[in-house]
Amino acid sequence: MWGISYWAVPIFSALVWLSMLIALLTTWTSQGSPHYSSMDPKQTIAYISDIGAQGLKPLFIAMSAVTVVSFDIAFILERYLRHTGKLARNTSIWQKVYSTLSIVFAIAGAAGLILLSIFDTVHHNRLHNGFLALFIGGYVISAVFICWEYQRLGIHFREHSVLRYSFWVKLTFILLEVALAIAFGVTQRQKQYNAAAVLEWVISFIYFFYVLSFFMDFMPAVRSKNHQSRETEMNMADQEAGMTARRGDGAVPLNGYSTNGNGYANGGVDGHTSTDAMHPGYEGHGKPVRGPAPLPSRNF
Structure with a gap:
């Protein structure tokens, strides 16, 4: 607020002075340019x-x-x-x-x-x-x-x-x-x-x-104050981005899925998982991993 009002001080002073001059001159001429005793x-x-x-x-x-x-x-x-x-x-x-x-x-x-x-x-x-x-x-x-x-x-x-x-x-x-x-x-x-x-x-x-x-x-x-304000906003945005990056897999974006290190949601795009290694129970596109077929029972 102060940054905006700095320049108003000399403008206010100048306008008051100009108003006074105009008021004095207008008064004298409107009265018929009288001859005062001091003249x-x-x-x-x-x-x-x-x-x-x-x-x-x-x-x-x-x-x-x-x-x-x-x-x-x-x-x-x-x-x-x-x-x-x-x-x-x-x-x-x-x-x-x-x-x-x-x-x-x-x-x-x-x-x-x-x-x-x-x-x-x-x-x-x-x-x-x-x-x-x-x-x-x-x-x-x-x-x-x-x-x-x-x-x-x-x-x-x-x-x-x-x-x-x-x-x-x-x-x-x-x-x-x-x-x-x-x-x-x-x-x-x-x-x-x-x-x-x-x-x-x-x-x-x-x-x-x-x-x-x-x-x-x-x-x-005024320009310095505005420039500092823009820098402050950019710094805050950078800090938010840095905090999100540091959270890694624990970060939760707006779509409700947590993110992994590769930038994909664990919930996956179109419902698929992003990393097979992190979910050993699944393979490929969200399919369950099939283990070896069970051996036939010896009781039969």
């Missing part, structure tokens, strides 16, 4: 935080927390599965260090998102921006370390193509998010708030695909 006078496109700081703040906090907590559980599960051998084991202490650091920075990124949703941009603008930087920076650095781990694993396990695919997906995430985060900071500083808002939404949707990419990392664990 610049010339700004016409709302930031995610602008919408989340309004009536949807409880939803923003709850869904942000669920997203990052479940996502960090995926990081911990990945470490556990490598440790137990359900995924390709780490081949050096440094790979374990990279994996551990990716978890640490993922937790830091999770704390950043939860705190920025609590300390909204309306009442705590400076803190909000600081936690936003922690959120983006934490997960980018976490991705760097997990890429580093997968790159080293891929050298030792070239037959595991999923490591190569996952490495390139996560490296693409790093490059895109760093480039977009720099662009976001520049547009913010230049007070191009509409462009910055668009970049924030793009960064958030790319984060959805990054979380979803962990789905492929857990697939080898």
Whole structure:
């Protein structure tokens, strides 16, 4: 059961995040794209935080927390599965260090998102921006370390193509998010708030695909579990066959006849015996063995 549910963790996390983004964006557009107090006078496109700081703040906090907590559980599960051998084991202490650091920075990124949703941009603008930087920076650095781990694993396990695919997906995430985060900071500083808002939404949707990419990392664990189950069934069948073979003549098959060493039933096929030597009282096809004729009686 656990083997089937490994991949559900990152999928659940990604879907919660996507649902939150859609809910915030839909709410803002359905209300006629209002101009919130936290927005610049010339700004016409709302930031995610602008919408989340309004009536949807409880939803923003709850869904942000669920997203990052479940996502960090995926990081911990990945470490556990490598440790137990359900995924390709780490081949050096440094790979374990990279994996551990990716978890640490993922937790830091999770704390950043939860705190920025609590300390909204309306009442705590400076803190909000600081936690936003922690959120983006934490997960980018976490991705760097997990890429580093997968790159080293891929050298030792070239037959595991999923490591190569996952490495390139996560490296693409790093490059895109760093480039977009720099662009976001520049547009913010230049007070191009509409462009910055668009970049924030793009960064958030790319984060959805990054979380979803962990789905492929857990697939080898599912295949490994199914393979072990098939092997277990085959081993049980072999053991049954071996026990039957060891019983020899004493084995009783389903047809009700016991078997001899030649593989024939003692009751015989078509009612005949299988081995004459084992039944000296019979010959050939189940016929009684005729002994020498009795001598005539001397009394007659």
